[in-house]
Amino acid sequence: MTKDFFTALKDRRSYYGISKEQVISDQRIQEIVEEAVKYTPTSFNSQTSRAVVLLGEHHDKLWNITEDILREVVGNEEQFKSTAEKMNGFRSGYGTVLFFEDNNVVAGLQQ
Template identity: 50%
Template sequence: MANTFLDAVKARRTFYGLSKEVVVKEDRVKEIINTAVKHSPSAFNSQSARVVVLFGKESDKVWDITKEELRKIVPAENFAATEERIDSFAAGYGTVLFFEDQTVVENLQEQFSLYAENFPIWSNQSSGMLQFVVWTALQEEGLGASLQHYNPLIDEQVQATWNLPKEWKLIGQMPFGKPTAQPGDKEFSPLEDRVKFF
């Protein structure tokens, strides 16, 4: 019996070579994101995920912000490599920004004080599941993507640029676009060291 879900899980990879050529229309990307946000699981059905999808010039802005923030902390003699890396993300035609709404997390901490310290952990786990669903679904449509973490370095600028609520905590950035290069071979640690069956 075929399992297309596991096939998609196996096929998902990190793509650093991207182009702005549109191979999937914006409406389809919106449909994927909406479906992923609606159906990805969250602790206590909290639905704390918040997502911003940037296309074209709006996507370029987030990488311009990232580059300028990094310029402040990376030594000038090392900046060329950093700039090349950021430019590779900007080469895509869109970026997904993943957030978790801290108001939701804090409300759950108040309502269920016994589990208060776990809600931030569960929030991050929920975000990770959503990121994986989006990443895999984009790849199934023929888009390459990678997952980046320039937060909290860019948080304030991102919130100000797109007028986002301060309660939205930035978790990750996912540039996507038409793949221009295939990822290299992936090595796997032995499963017998990582999985136990009883």
């Protein structure tokens, strides 16, 4: 059983079928993310998780800014090609959810 589990972990891959198509309402996306953040376990039950939901032009703006910054960091356009492909893949989605964990609160609880 353990060998099968580890094999499954090693063989796991993510396959993305990302598109700009809206399949559920923006309000429903917001509700799902709020429930996920509210009921996901946290260290010491600190409830320090936060999320930002970016849809439409805000989603595109995030990935445009990210690409611009990474392009400057890499500097070489040839080396940047694979990163640009990733950015285009992320940008091609309907939205982005950014999850944050406030480690200062967790660290304060541990002291």
